[in-house]
Amino acid sequence: MLLSPTPLHIPDGFLNLVISLIFWVATISMVGLAISKTNKTLGEKQIPLMGVMAAFIFAAQMLNFPVAGGTSGHFLGGALAAMVLGPWAGILVMTAVIAVQGLLFQDGGLLVMGANIFNMGILTAVIGFGLYRMVGGAKKGLRLTIAGAAAWLATMAAALLTALQLWLSGTSRLEIVLPAMLGVHILIGIGEAVITVAALAFIERTRPDLLNAEKTAASGGRGWIMAGILVSLLAVLISPLASGSPDGLERVAADLGFLGDGQASSYQILPDYTIPLLGETALSTIFAGIVGALILMGLLVLLGRSLRKAGSGK
Amino acid sequence: MHIHAFDQFRAHASALHRLDPRVKVLLTVGYILSNALLPDGSWLAFAAAWLLLLWSNERAHLGLGYTFKRSFVAFPFAIAAISAIFSPSGNSLAEWNLGFVTLVPTDFGVVRFFSILVRSWLSVQMAILLVTTTQFPDLIHAFEHLKAPRTLTTIIAFLYRYLFVLTDEAYRLMRAREARSAGLPGFKRGGSLFWRAKITGEMAGQLFLRSYERSDRIYNAMLARGYTGHIRTLNPHTMQHSDWLTLFFSIPVLLLIQLIGWYR
Incomplete structure (x- = not known):
């Protein structure tokens, strides 16, 4: 096949159901938002x-x-x-790419597609666009440097999140998978950064109208800068912390109920909420997954509402 | 490049090919979900799931081993699960001293590792069967019927339609690069790694501009032919009696596999 599977396309079976469902919910809400946003700004030509x-x-x-x-x-x-293309359109484009890679080429699974889209489409858009938008009006050299750094960091963040998902699913040991993933992607990320910068510079040289500062500003506002900086900081802070003392992160996850004893059970996300009648069965697993997904959805709705309020207050 | 270079579809006149794409999508997702729900080490249930897969292969007139032969795409990823072997819980099976680190494989870890592998291997095969027996446009249409947002399905339809065209364009760019990078035997061709990555980036930029301009032309041409915002198809996609029957009879089969897995 022409496409070699990259270490970021998680196949089915490697993430447990709870993690898969949580990331599906996160992905669906972001993609839904992206659809309504792009419908408004671009119209049917989009x-x-x-x-x-x-x-x-x-x-x-x-x-x-x-x-x-x-x-x-x-x-x-x-x-x-x-x-x-702007962050919302970028998310939709990457969603389509990852969906086709999973469906047509089995490069990435179906049940875990939510996680794959989140890692490679949404996270990279938030970091990539957020940091790039921050220096929208700056000089060309600075802008391209930041673009390269953002592309590198986006790749690293995707690798980090993939490693964390594998660990939370009980598929990999954190102290092994995290350095391995980050180590491989330090190099892949540098390639990504060079290609991104070269492509941007080329487009700017030949069609500057596609990349001017007003167009960038119109495709996303201050919220993206904030989100980009926040997520980048989070990624930068978590990586050394987790690589340096995986035990610490493991303790936090265990305290939060993500991990059972030594990852004995993959479905410990709601340990006190297993339904006595159902016991340790598939049904209670599904139920725990749905409850977890609902909690996350509630949080996202709250977040969306508060963001909207902050937006209208201006 | 031939338009079917990417197509995984194999035309046969089988019951599975005739089955409504919606049903096939639901059954594939149901099957993968069922694999995800089976507990570690339920080998009997995994075997039952595998038999179901073999039977489906046979029903599609593809031969028993068709999906098996193509199921190794997800294999490189198995490396990620290797560390599960050394899970701290469970009884240790051996102790491997590698000088700087001591690895202790446990019985629990080994069972977990092979369960992950089997789950993934079965799920990939069912996904392969889905695209082998369903044409991609029908698949997109099925997702539309299953209430996937129309914007997204239409983008995917466009992606599929222009994938061949733009891949051709990418190959033209690479052939041109190859032709310009002539060198004498024994001498190094091209520049440093950094230079090579930069050239690839500029090629990506070039490809972007060609795609962007092409999409403009496509849109204008579509407007000229009466495009209103979504793609229409001739295939009516109506559920037949046999489709409903297959759907309803598959549910107890998947439940049976779960039952075998949880109460062996």
């Missing part, structure tokens, strides 16, 4: 544009360059998509 752009990301991932020893680097594209 659909062919985003469809062709999704095909572009797909094709651009095939542009590989030889690295060494028969391996080759290639491109993920989430950060670039968000920088050129």
Whole structure:
């Protein structure tokens, strides 16, 4: 096959149901928001544009360059998509790309697709666009430097979140999977950063009208800068903390009820809420998953509402 | 490039091919969900799930081993689960001293590792069967019927339609790069790694502009032909009696697999 599976496309079976459902809920709410936002700003013209752009990301991932020893680097594209098309359109484009990779090429699973879209589409858009937008009006050199840093950080954050998901699912040991994932992606991220910067510089040189500061500003506001900085800080803080003392993070997760004794059971997210009648069965697992998903949905609704209030207050 | 270079669909006249795509999507997701719900080490239930898969392969006239042969796509990812073998809970089976670290595989860890692998392997095969027996446009249509947002399904339809075109474009760019990177035998071709990555980035930028301009042309052409915002299809996609029957008879089968897994 033309596409080699990248270490970020999680297949089915590697994440447990609770984690899969939680990330589906998060992904569905973000994608839903993205659809309503893009419908407002771009109109019906958006659909062919985003469809062709999704095909572009797909094709651009095939542009590989030889690295060494028969391996080759290639491109993920989430950060670039968000920088050129705006964050909401970028999220939709990446969602379509990851959906087709999972459905058509089995590059990434179906039940875990929510997590895959979140890691590679949403997280990369938040970090990529947020940091890029921060320096929207700055000089070209600074802007491109930040764009490269953002692309690198987005790749690292996606790797970090993938490692955490695998660990919370009881699939991998944190002290092994986290350094491994981050180590591999330090290099992949550098490739991603160079490609993103070169592509941006090329587009700016040939079609500056597509990338001017007003257009960037129009596609997302202050909220994206805040979110980008916050998520980046979080990623930067968690990585060394977790790599340095995995025991500490494990303790926190155990206290929060995410982990049972040594990950004995994968479904400990609501340990006190297992229904006595159902016991340790599939039904109670589904129930725990639904409860967890509902809690998350409630939090997201609250967050959305408070954001809207803050927006209308201005 | 031929338009079917990416297509996984294999045309046969089988009951599985004729089954409504909606039903196939639901059954595939149900099957993967069922695998995810089975407890670790329920080998009998995994075997039952595998038999169901083999039977489906046979029903699709693909031959018993069709999906097996193509099921190794997810294999590289198995590396991620290896560390589960050394789970702290369970009884230790051995002690491997590697000098700087001592690895202790446990019985619990080994069972967990192989359960993850089997779950993933079964799920990937069912997903392969889905795209082998369903044409991709029908699949997109099925998701639309299952209430996936129309904006997203239409974007995916466009992605599928222009994937071939833009991949062709990407290959043209790479062929041009190859042609310009001639070198004498024994001499190094091209520049440093950084330079190579930069050139790839500029090619990505070039591909972006070509795609962007093409999407403009496509939109104008579509407007000229009366595009109103969504794509219409001729396939009516109506559920037949046999579709409903398959759906209803599959539920007890999946429940039976769960029962075997939880109360062996």
